Amino acid sequence: MNQFSQRIFVAGHTGLVGSAILRALRRQGYTNLLTCSRAQLDLTDQAQVRSLFKRESIDVVYLAAATVGGIHANNSYPAEFIYSNMAIEANVIHEAWRHGTQKLLFLGSSCIYPRLAPQPIPEAALLHGALEPTNEPYAIAKIAGIKICESYNRQYGTRFRSVMPTNLYGPGDNYHAENSHVIPALIRRLHEAKHSGAGEVLIWGTGEARREFLYVDDLADACLHVMSVSEDCYRSVTKPMVSHLNIGSGEEITIAMLAQLVAQVVGYSGRLVFDLTRPDGTPRKLLDSASLGKLGWRASVTLARGLQETYHSFLRAEQAGSRQQPARALDPVSRRLRGQFQPAPSLAHAYADMRVPY
Numbered sequence: 001m002n003q004f005s006q007r008i009f010v011a012g013h014t015g016l017v018g019s020a021i022l023r024a025l026r027r028q029g030y031t032n033l034l035t036c037s038r039a040q041l042d043l044t045d046q047a048q049v050r051s052l053f054k055r056e057s058i059d060v061v062y063l064a065a066a067t068v069g070g071i072h073a074n075n076s077y078p079a080e081f082i083y084s085n086m087a088i089e090a091n092v093i094h095e096a097w098r099h100g101t102q103k104l105l106f107l108g109s110s111c112i113y114p115r116l117a118p119q120p121i122p123e124a125a126l127l128h129g130a131l132e133p134t135n136e137p138y139a140i141a142k143i144a145g146i147k148i149c150e151s152y153n154r155q156y157g158t159r160f161r162s163v164m165p166t167n168l169y170g171p172g173d174n175y176h177a178e179n180s181h182v183i184p185a186l187i188r189r190l191h192e193a194k195h196s197g198a199g200e201v202l203i204w205g206t207g208e209a210r211r212e213f214l215y216v217d218d219l220a221d222a223c224l225h226v227m228s229v230s231e232d233c234y235r236s237v238t239k240p241m242v243s244h245l246n247i248g249s250g251e252e253i254t255i256a257m258l259a260q261l262v263a264q265v266v267g268y269s270g271r272l273v274f275d276l277t278r279p280d281g282t283p284r285k286l287l288d289s290a291s292l293g294k295l296g297w298r299a300s301v302t303l304a305r306g307l308q309e310t311y312h313s314f315l316r317a318e319q320a321g322s323r324q325q326p327a328r329a330l331d332p333v334s335r336r337l338r339g340q341f342q343p344a345p346s347l348a349h350a351y352a353d354m355r356v357p358y
């Protein structure tokens with residue numbers, strides 16, 4: 001079969017990552033793409049997932065559907081984070097195997113590595129240390145997803161691959177005041193400060209923590225690259241029980257420099273004031289992406305360009321009046337979960353050493 005006519009299911013196509021994977025597939029000429037809205041298909045429902053795989057003859061799956069959120073959401077909905085992510089992974093991966101799907105890509109995340117992992121973080125660091133307590137239920141579920149893929153590969157010879165992206169940003173991100181990651185949070189706050197004429201904006205922490213960021217279209221490109229390499233190539237840089245690949249840009253930046261860069265892009269000329277009463281989180285978080293480099297992939301979008309593209313898409317959505325991104329930002333987690341789960345009572349006392357969510 002011509003690879004461009006393969007039936008490809010992108011699960012989570014409305015999300016930051018899934019929408020970028022869909023764009024990348026279309027750009028590369030894939031036409032036989034399958035997407036389902038959550039109203040059509042709840043991936044936590046085993047019967048619905050089974051019926052989809054029975055009905056459709058799916059060759060390849062990109063599993064970018066997940067319950068994702070910042071520290072506040074992780075603390076408020078730990079049951080939902082562990083249950084829904086485990087259910088989605090178990091349902092999709094198992095049904096993919098049952099129905100003979102040839103290939104599947106599972107998305108992990110750099111935040112599921114141990115809290116005190118060596119820097120830059122090698123793939124082998126997974127499960128070699130205690131997890132960050134604030135997102136432990138989420139991390140356990142995502143680690144389970146990687147291990148489900150590995151186990152089916154080992155027992156049934158499937159070709160299910162996993163990737164571990166660094167912090168992502170780009171069009172379609174979540175701009176919620178409490179639940180967003182650092183880049184969308186900065187874009188929104190500095191944009192609002194520019195329009196309200198605020199003379200200064202508070203930034204959490206000292207600004208000295210260093211982080212790595214990857215533009216989401218680069219991530220999507222990397223995902224397609226990982227899926228395109230032969231099994232021999234993939235095996236040459238992974239192991240049966242360390243089967244995931246890190247995806248990072250390899251570039252680090254301090255939060256202070258990042259805030260200055262976002263201010264430039266947004267056109268905010270007020271003062272950036274660092275709130276030293278807030279935690280910095282881990283001083284450095286960088287992935288070791290050498291294995292992916294051996295497969296011939298490198299990031300191509302610089303942070304400056306990626307931030308400009310992201311801000312333009314934020315403005316386009318705002319100007320179009322659809323407020324698509326801010327709408328996604330209206331607390332996507334609690335919007336999704338309303339009526340299903342009760343938030344946990346405040347766990348603040350249990351997280352005296354809480355880390356910021358980036």
Ligand SMILES: NC(=O)c1ccc[n+]([C@@H]2O[C@H](COP(=O)([O-])OP(=O)(O)OC[C@H]3O[C@@H](n4cnc5c(N)ncnc54)[C@H](OP(=O)(O)O)[C@@H]3O)[C@@H](O)[C@H]2O)c1
Nearest residue numbers: 012014015016017038042043044065066068107109165168
């Ligand atoms: N964002 C990052 O910085 C980052 C970094 C590293 C790794 N990742 C990984 O990338 C993956 C995707 O993250 P994201 O940032 O793209 O998340 P996102 O923007 O919140 O998108 C999640 C997607 O999953 C769908 N979904 C969730 N639960 C579902 C269900 N029960 N049934 C059907 N669809 C469901 C959502 O649909 P609705 O639109 O209907 O809600 C949405 O399309 C995750 O595995 C995450 O760990 C993300």
